[in-house]
Amino acid sequence: MSEQRPKGSGAPEDETSMEWILDLKDDADDPELHAVDPSVTHAFEAILDEEGEARPAEGGPQPAGGPGSGPQPAVGEDGLPLGGATAAPGPQPAEGSGPQPAVPEDDQPLGGGFGTGPQPAVSGEHARGFGTGPQQVQGSGPQPVVPQDDHPLGGGFGTGPQPAVSGEHPGTGGFGTGPQPAVAFGTGPQPVVPEDDHPLGGGFGTGPQPAVGQGTGPQPAVSGEYPGAGGFGTGPQPAVGQGTGPQPAVYPGTGPQPVVDAGPQVASDEHARDFIKALAAEAGPGVTTPGEVAPPADGRHHRAVAEPGTDTVEVAARTPDRPQPYAELGMKDDEYRRVRDILGRRPTAAELAIYSVMWSEHCSYKSSKVHLRQFGDKAPRTDALLVGMGENAGVVDVGQGWAVTFKVESHNHPSYVEPYQGAATGVGGIVRDIMSMGARPIAVMDSLRFGPADAPDTQRVLPGVVAGVGGYGNSLGLPNIGGETVFDACYAQNPLVNALCVGVMKHDDIQRAVAPGPGNKVILFGAGTGPDGIGGASVLASATFDDESQAKRPSVQVGDPFMEKLLIECCLELFRAGLVVGIQDLGAAGVSCATTELAAAGTGGMDVDLDAVPLRDATLRPEEILMSESQERMMAVVEPAKVDDFLAICAKWEIPATVIGEVTDTGRLVMTWRGEVIVDIPPVTAADEGPVYERPLAPPADLGGLQSDTPGRLTRPSNGDELRRTVLWLAGSPNLASKTWVTSQYDRYVLGNTVQAMPDDAGIVRIDDETGLGIALSLDGNGRYARLDPYAGAQLALSEAYRNVAATGARPLAVTNCLNFGSPEDPGVMWQFSQAVTGLADACQYLGVPVTGGNVSFYNQTGTAPINPTPVIGVLGVHDDVRRRxxxxxxxxxxxxxxxxxxxxxxxxxxxxxxxxxxxxxxxxxxxxxxxxxxxxxxxxxxxxxxxxxxxxxxxxxxxxxxxxxxxxxxxxxxxxxxxxxxxxxxxxxxxxxxxxxxxxxxxxxxxxxxxxxxxxxxxxxxxxxxxxxxxxxxxxxxxxxxxxxxxxxxxxxxxxxxxxx
Amino acid sequence: MARVVVDVMLKPEILDPQGRAIAQKLPQLGFDGVTAVRQGKRFEVEIDGEADEAALDRVRKIAETMLANPVIETFDVRVL
Amino acid sequence: MNAARIGVITFPGSLDDRDAARAITMAGAEAVPLWHADHDLRDVDAVVLPGGFSYGDYLRAGALARFAPLMTEVIAAAGNGLPVLGICNGFQVLCESHLLPGALLPNAGLHFVCRDQRLRIDDAGTAWTADYSTGQEVVIPVKNADGRYAADRETLAELEGEGRVVARYLDLNPNGSLNDIAGIRNEAGNVVGLMPHPEHAVESLTGPSTDGLGFFTSIVKGLVGA
Structure with a gap:
């Protein structure tokens, strides 16, 4: 299923240094590597026409799905590394090597965490340690391929360590699949790396190199589901030891080397530092504290070799024929050409990074947009809708001057790779979406789907996910008021983690993601920016490293709920003080997304100085800064006269905040680095004018047979005893059994307004102490129904959530949805998707409850078997007085x-x-x-x-x-x-x-x-x-x-x- | 510049369910002969200058004031 | 007659401060917000250290909050008899500050646990429990990840011997606390630490009972009566 072939594209004359790429063209002969060829529709006019409807921000800023791996070791058509490496595909930790899982006792529910593999450094203090880190599947080495959302390869272009790759999934073993086993000195592909300042950086295929030393073990890549997570060929990179396996050349762009032990980024703690300083002052000099911009985690000094010149606009203008690795970044030929047309020259490396991620499936919704339009077209007229789709989250009027905003989002693939952090950062992301609407978040919900309950992999993933949802939500002080936990074989390697957040505000408090007013300042605040999830951006980077210094790029984002809690309080204070003109949270595609979207939605122009971005890692290149998906960051537009007050409030909450730019009326987003212009694009083209695909659809071939196989033939219980047995059997079956084991790990009481929570039909939260005004929420899905009939299945899920809300006595008002599907390149899946969206839109119209926003998650499949189509629907209702529920x-x-x-x-x-x-x-x-x-x-x-x-x-x-x-x-x-x-x-x-x-x-x-x-x-x-x-x-x-x-x-x-x- | 390591462990009499969970899982993975595991914490403190006795004393003070809770934990200090 | 003034400290990461304030208000007192970075207790008559994840529970739960500037005043005032109630994270801070003996460790089951917990009030003689009767059984939510109370043998003997265990878990010990200890007091009796959250059992609409209100009415009555 490979659509991505490195093209020496645009530069045939460069092929002398790219010989190995020619070999890769043999992939074209491998039928299994052929993608379904979508007909790409460049409906630019249509996109402009659909203003305010199916914007990418329909789901709010979406994590960059970015396929596009970092440099990858060259791999031949048989999935094995070129160069004759005969080692087993995928990094195989040597016996006893690799970080060994902290594993639980048998009789402990969580024990030490099921199959906790190598841990990206996580504090051992907390249950966070459990189930975190790359998980070691029993007896196997590296972790299964993690597909990226928008990656045609599905199986993950350039994703991290690959499990022993069977011939069945050539795509997964295919091109550029991340770390290749190094089993001996100098085996495996030896990447050819150009020596000049080629924007290719390290050139194709120099990806992450696994070290097969003691205690390293491959780290799983993180999928494209979340911000660049693993998108750009991140296989997590264990330390590249001397002579172990393919060595990245020390040349530019040796690919992302993720940190193995990034650990949670501890928010700067002024008091602790003050204390230590006081102690030091009293005790004498010689004790220092870690600074905010920490050196790379291994503590060694990293001597960056002299950087080649930055790829500036000026350089781009005069080197039009320089080959660019757009294919690695997931762009197609025509999309690349379109960028060139838009700019009138080739894009700089930074601009390419921006377009590649903003036009990725995850950010641009290119496969789904044509269908999602129906939510707008068929939206029932209702006075209750204050903000519709297109913003970070929809806002609904619930009466008495109160407004409620809510949304559900997925974080599926990262949760498979790193269950705790994947789930935790999923919660973090959706909470920030709600905050950026001007609301105080008041509750969360989670809809979880795993493989069979007794499967070892489920036992690895489930506890970590639950601990992550709980750990992050509890630390933020948000009650978890409901959700689902479902088991089905189809989710075995594709768990679904859909997180919902709901917030409240007064009508007047609604904030928008706009950047109006030339002269207003752009402020980035929250956690520092580090190398989280940048993956493929390093394809473009020209940073260089010598043998001793490996900038390790954490491919697993580690959330810091403490920082986010501070951010919540800080934002609310900023809103109360009227200091914010526009605000956006940083999720997928980080700074790229926030700046393009804010600029596009405002007066259309912005100047940004990337040097001003506060960094956790001083070695980051501008492309990496742009792609970074470090958590807990927000971007605000502030009037110049109010900047000091803004910064003062951030300081009170000990949150780093920096002015990084200014709104302009030029209609251009211009970014500088070290004084040179490296980005100059019309932001609306990146944010709103992504490609629109009309992928082919056809009912799955087996659907007819499936529908004909009715349950009528199944023998039924026929007497009282058999009925009795059946009642008990079902009541104890995993899907229907008590979920207390899960839900007791969630705080339901914090904030003191929870009227109802699991296992009740809907979660109910009081909004107004005096009047008893409150809301009810239910989150439901049914993959089996949708598999049998996706149109009906989506309507049935909506019906269930609607009914759940009404059962408590609340009036249903609005809908959010998380659409979890397989690969959009599979016409059967695409058909399911279109059917489900149509069904949902029709039902919402009939019932008078509009869709206010949601999320699409594609590529939930392993090989050719997609998950059951699983639309998860959240319905919000209102209680005029919760006491009557x-x-x-x-x-x-x-x-x-x-x-x-x-x-x-x-x-x-x-x-x-x-x-x-x-x-x-x-x-x-x-x-x-x-x-x-x-x-x-x-x-x-x-x-x-x-x-x-x-x-x-x-x-x-x-x-x-x-x-x-x-x-x-x-x-x-x-x-x-x-x-x-x-x-x-x-x-x-x-x-x-x-x-x-x-x-x-x-x-x-x-x-x-x-x-x-x-x-x-x-x-x-x-x-x-x-x-x-x-x-x-x-x-x-x-x-x-x-x-x-x-x-x-x-x-x-x-x-x-x-x-x-x- | 020197690095001083502080290892913090729970006092022996304190129940360590994390360590126990680990120990009980090992045989399942084929690792025999492990009778017990206890889990602790390790801090790496970078200091200016050399790690002489005075510096180590300062680190010990940091350890007992902050890095370890003397009610339930003990610690060790050593130069890396 | 002026309402009693009860301070609630907000540390970075405190979560249940607003709920504690609400409970105080329901009990008829004035809830006074106190900021961790100030050195001013604002003349309050009593102080509550609320639940939450101050400083993200980094290092150890309560370990960093214990060094907050305001804690200097709290420790001094407690020494002078100011009533202090530490709930959950607040209890952790009190132990780290050595205003109370022992320590709180990760739950034995290694999970965060949120449940409606039956407790027995074993000491109804403190300023915070006067409205209960000794041996009274109540239902109050526990919700924490590090709730396991531990102390050495001598300390435990002292606590038990002097009747300083304020509350104990009934039916099920959710975290492995020694002697099922859910709350304790200092020698003087003005400082009480409690793992469960009484502030979440003050309204039947939002809690499992109203059994928690007694902690707040006790202090109010004690102060106003004085």
Whole structure:
């Protein structure tokens, strides 16, 4: 699937030094390396027309997916390194070498962390240490390939250590796959490196070289999911020891050498330093403290060899034919040509870096844009929407002068590579998006999907992810109010980590990511900028290093929630003081993205002095600075007269802040480095005018067969005993079992406004102490339904979230979505995507809840098998008074139980078919949006009138699971009689249904409401006792089918997850 | 310029579940004969000048005031 | 009669300061925000060190906050009998400052734990627990990663012998604290450290109970009555 071939493009005359590249063209003959060739549509006019709709910032600044590895060791078509290296593909740590995982005890839930491989330095103090670091899959060496979002190779161009690469995935073993095993002196490809100041830098293929020494072990690359994470051929680089394996030449651009032990970047701690200084003053000289700009982590001095000249605009203008590694950076020929047309010359290295990342899939949404337009086109008209798509996050009016902003984002690939930090930085990123809207973040949610619960890899990934979500969110002081944890084989090597954040502000406080007003200053504040995630930027860099000095580039971003907490407080104070004109958070593509987007959205011009950017690593080149994805940074536009006040508040919170530039009205983004202009582009072309693809679509070939394989043929439980067994089986199955093991690692109480959290239907947070105004949020998805029918599947996910919110009595208002799919180059996947987006847009229109923003994550697949299409939908609703919310627990004895909605015989994609038979086939339950709306209306009115003591909507596992959960939640049983076919009644997954416990005396009113709304209602039974008793209604009368004591039910439901945790 | 290393360990009587978790996992990975593991912390302190006795004393003071919690931890200082 | 004034210190990274202030207000006192970098306790009648992750828990939980400028005043005032309540991270800071003996270590289960925890109030004689009765059982959330109380044998014997254990975990010890200790007091009884979060059990709408309010009403009554 390789679309990326290094082209000696544009410079055939240079081929003498690029001979090995010619060999690579043999890849063209390998059918498996051929990408689906998308027809690229240069719809520039259309893009300009769609102003304000499907902007890349639809998801806010998206992490650079950047494919484009750093220099890669040349690899032949068989996936093996050129040069005859016969070592096993992928770095193989020698026996006993490589950092060995800190591993847990068997009987400890987290123990020391499952399979914690080599640790990027993480403080050992915290549970952060667990499950962090590259994970060593049992018995194997380097970690599996991590695909990048926008990389045609999927399997990760230039990603880090590769597992033993089977012939099955040539793409993964293919070109430039990161560290190659060095098994002996001087084996492996010896990269040819040009000696001049070639913008290629180290030239192709000089990528990271693994050291196979003791205690080094390959570090997994981080995928393109997150800011350049691994995007640019970052394989994490263990130290390049002497003579081990292919040695990067000491020439320019020897590729990124990620730090193995970057460790958490400790925020500068004034008090600690003051104390130490005081101590030193008292005790005498000779004790110093680490400065902010630390030398590279290995503590040695790095003597940079004299740098070749910087690639300035002036140089670019006079060297038009210099070959540029745009292919490595993921750009296509025509895209590169377009950049040249836009600029009227070749781009400088820095400009190329900017365009390559801003036009990457992740930032430009080039494969998805044409479909996502529907969210705008079909947006239902609503007064509640204050800020629509296109900004960092949508903003909704919830009444009483309050506004709420919310969004969900993915951080899938990094979480596979480095579960703790991948998940943690995912939370960090989405929180910053919310902050940049002017809101105080008030809650988070997480939707997690892993492979089978008992798979060793799941046991490696899950604990780290959960610890990371908790570690970061808890440290920020944000309650986690809900989410999901789902297990399915299709996510085995592609876990999904979708993080949601919600914030509140007053209407007047809404901030925008704009840079208006020539003369206003641009301030970068937050953590220092380091080499996090720059990967391929070093292809362009011309820094040089000698044998002793390796600038190690951390490919795993390490989050610092403490810094982000300070940033939250600082930003809020800045907003309160009215010091901010425009603000943007730095996520994917760091400074590149923030500057181009701010400039593009404002008066269109900006001057930036890159020398002013505060650095953690003084050796960074400007291209690297531009691409850096160091965490916890924001960029603000401030009036000149207010700059001092701005800086003073940052100082109070001990947050570094620097003026790095100024807004202009030139319509150009101009950046200087050491006094020379190295960037001069129209920012709107980078931020808003990325390529737009119309990729081919076709239903997957196997879909027909899948849909024909209905669950009707599966044998059903036929008597009370079998039904009983099935209830317990499902209640204890991983997807339906209690998630307390996960959710107890999250703080739900901080901020003191959490009214409801997991396992309740929706998380509820109070906004106003006086009036009780509050919001409800639910985050839901169902990959199996979408696999059977993506159009319906997306609508079903929306229906579930909508229903969850309404079940608590809240009025659904708006939608955010995270669309997790396989490779867009697979027409089947692209078809699924287009179907899902269309389904979601249609349903949102019907239900009157607009999509306010979201995120797309492509390339969730390994080899040719994509994950199930998994749209994850978040619905936000409002409670005028949270005191009237309705919970799911049975707490009142003797309350009438009723079932609202209609039950049909529908088992396609059901939990029953999945758990009992591992069957996926047929069609998912039929969508019925009219019924959902009618049901929601009844539930909302019922809650307002106080008619219900409990309400729990039905979804996975049908009525059976709803009863189990409500009984256990309240520790109160129920006696229920189901009509007709007991099996269908209990396990069907028909939509638009809700189980309610009616306040004694209100039965009539409930019945009337249902009749008025056209909602079928049937009496089920009554709450009470200490067992779940189910009877069947037959012609002869009610006959008990089974009874399960709550204690037995609880045991089955609660023991599952802890048992896997070990 | 010199570097002084401070190794901090929990006092022997303090339960170390992290170390224990590690030790219990090792046999599973094929590493036998490990009876116990205890996890600690290592600080590298760079100082101006030489690491003479006076300098080491200062570092010891730093260690006991800040780097280690003497209630539950002990420490060792040595020149790298 | 003037309302009692109870300070709540905000360190960089403090998280539950606003909730502590809310609880104080609900108890009828005036919550006075105090800044870690000041040297001014603003004449408060009592001080609360709230929960959170001050300084990111770097080095050790509470290890850096303990050196905050304001702690000089807090230590001095505590020595003079000022009532001080350290909740969770605050408890950690008090131990690091040696205002309380022992230390808080990572939870034995090596996870952050958030749960509604049953506790028993074993010492209802402190300024912070006077509104409880000895042996009273309450439900208050615990939520922390480093909640395991540890101390040497002599210290434990002293604490137990002198009845200085203020609260103990019931049913389940969420972190492996020795002797199920959830909270302790100093010899004089004015300084109390507590791992669970009473400020999150003050309203039935947002907490598992209102059992936590007693910590705040106790101090208010004690101050106002004095």
């Amino acid at each position: 309705v919970g799911m627990a049975f707490v009142t004895e003797g309350a009438t139980l009723a079932l609202l909605g209609e039950t049909r015989e529908e088992f396609g994609g059901s939990e029953w078919a999945h758990v009992v038979y591992d069957h996926l086939g047929g069609l998912p339950p039929k969508v019925d949006l009219a019924a959902e709306r009618a049901l929601a209306g009844v539930l909302i009115t019922a809650s307002r009138e106080g008619l219900l003591v409990a309400a729990h909507d039905l979804s996975d596992g049908g009525l059976s699971q709803a009863l189990v959960e409500s009984c256990l939640r309240g520790s109160l049983g129920a006696k229920v009689t189901v009509p007709g076919d007991g099996f269908v009644a209990l396990f069907s997954e028909s939509v638009a249904r809700c189980l309610v416990a009616i306040r004694p005396g209100s039965e009539g009113r409930v019945a009337a409401l249902c009749e008025q709304a056209g909602v079928p209602v049937s009496q089920l039974g009554v709450t009470g006792g200490d067992a779940l008793e189910i009877s069947g209604r037959t012609a002869e009368g009610d006959q008990e089918l089974f009874s399960i004591p709550l204690a037995e039910l609880r045991e089955a439901h609660e023991r599952t997850l802890p048992s896997y945790a070990g």
